[in-house]
Amino acid sequence: MMTETLFGLPTGVDAAIRLLIVVGVMTVVVMALIYLERKVLARFQQRLGPTRTGPMGLLQSVADALKLISKEDIRPKNADPWVFELAPFLVFVPTFLGFVAVPFTIAWQVRELELGLLYVLAVSSVNILGWVMAGWGSDNRYAILGALRAVAQSISYELPLVLAMISVAMVANSLNLVEIVRQQATVPNIVWQPLPALLFFICLLAEMNRPPFDAPVGESEVVGGPYVEYSGIRWSMFFLGEYAAMFIMSLLGAAVFLGGGAWPLGEELGVGWQLALTVVKAGAIIFLMFWTRASFPRLRIDQMMSFSWKILLPASIAQILVTGGILVYNLPSGLEHTLLAVTSAIGVLFVYTAINRSVATPRPRPVVLVRRSEAAR
């Protein structure tokens, strides 16, 4: 499997072709995602979104890309030239690496890796280095503030994300993404493991710096954070990386929790159907991300950190312990899975109540009404 090449071409040519495919597909997908986000957000906000460029504004992303490419690439005088200029690459190259292992259908991916899940998670967290470099290299206080926030946040949310995934891998008994998808032919993992699914989604938002966890790039506070000094093509690379990461992580979520190309139509479907299923599932996750962006205010950095360390991390560790405790007894499959589902659902309820209670004290009557007739002071 690992040595197989397209049409028996030499390995080098084969690798180049695959690379071109990856970059080409990702660029198109990212443009589509930016357009979709603008349209969807606009609908949430009672607007129309882009309408002028092309039919229904479909060419808006193309126009934006052209504009960004033709803009002057400005580097601040005091910026560290190497760090500043390399940072965008360190953001988007690791993101694109994740593309290698993500399955689009059961048989379609760039490479089937035995440790695919681990690989995707590992490479997707490298880009934080680029953020730090961007923040440090720009010699801008907003940028460094944003970069430090990004690091703190990334470290905090990486742990529950990986731990949640470990629990799923334990149930699937594999780290191979194709294998995990195959096992979900009848029931998706989200049924057996709702708590990891919830943790995954929350950590996903934080890893992508999306609201309500967008303190590193919060416009009303740090004016764009690490990329405040970037312009033109370098700035668009950050954007490319951001949306590519969103797409890849959604594909990962679709594969691990929603059954990818398998559930509910089984795995012996045609490739077209499998692809459609994967895209729809990933699209659902992306839509949820758009939705949260349209409706949530931003968390403060300390609240964000304590949310991760005090609620998400203990919950994910507890989930691993419980999953392991159930799996170790080799129960009959039906009983085992029921137990998993029930315990995990209890975990979801626990997280829900914890979130509710961690919010400030309830005020049943926020304002007191003083009657006009009451005597003036």
Add this chain to the structure above:
Amino acid sequence: MTNAVQSDHDFEVQDIMINMGPQHPATHGVFRMVLAVDGEIVRDVIPHIGYMHRGGEKLSETMDFRQGIGFMDRTEYLAQFNAELSYVMAVEALMDIQVPERAQWIRMILCELNRLSSHFMFTGAFGTDSGVFGTAFTYAFRWREEIMDLFEEITGDRLMYAYFRPGGLAWEVTDNFAQRVKYVLDQCRQGIKDVDNLITNNEVFKARTQNVGIISAEDAIDWGTTGPVLRGSGVPFDVRRDEPYLFYDQVDFDVPVGQVGDVYDRWCVRIEEMRQSVRIVEQCMAKLQPGPIMPERMPRMLRTPPGEVYIRTEAPRGEYGIYMVSKGGNRPHRLKIRSACFTNLQALKDMSVGNYVADAVLILGSLDIVLGETDR
């Protein structure tokens, strides 16, 4: 300027100074504040105002009483009718003019609608400050737009109305006024509900705003704050209630006050004030009778006798006062605008120090400043 921070580190730690504004997405208008930041904690706030200073008070001395009205719009450009009202009431007090009833009721209606539109603006801007990407803003602006349309129909202008005159109004309102106001009120009720559902009970919003930027009732009084900032701290002071002008003594409304004095209370007070404004407009519409809108005998040229007067009204941001000194003639000898934002802004440092950088943005937002009024 950097301050060495007392800490238990072996090495020296310095605050970094962060310049927020005058061009920053979160400083409303051209306000500039320099934050001394220790990590994420604000240690000091140095506000800089004056970027929009146009010498309004001095300029008003060169304008006669008709022209001055228009200038008041330009100071408080989110609550123009309230600003005009203070000015024309000052002129009326000096000249001892009796304003016809109908004109007074219409003034009340327009002022309260203006309060609604101004508070809608606040909800939108504050929503953006707190990080809702645009949704709060577009929600609020949709309903604000209905009010603006009504104002445009009446005055012919969307921003600088110049509709009040010493003695009454510039011209009669449109024929379908009652019907339009009713429509706008329905829209506003829906709008208040929408904004409330979207933000007020949002867990993240509560976590961000509750117990942040607390100012006690005593401090609020000492700093001279007025309006929702003062009421958010629990002081039931409202010029409309305590020194009724127009016909505020003939309508029924409640004064909302907060219990803690934090950002969340100021938000809730404003939301409740919007509901009360709807109530007031409804009562005004019921009492509105046909009649003259200007006194029968008005001098062709407005000339005030020598004297001085201080008139204050409850604008959406607090007490908007006009102190006018006249030495005779057709223009004021001295005009002083008592700006609600300017005084409210003084409490900013007290509220912000010790909080997070992100909170400083929210606290500034909760003061709801208008730079045109602050700098004049």
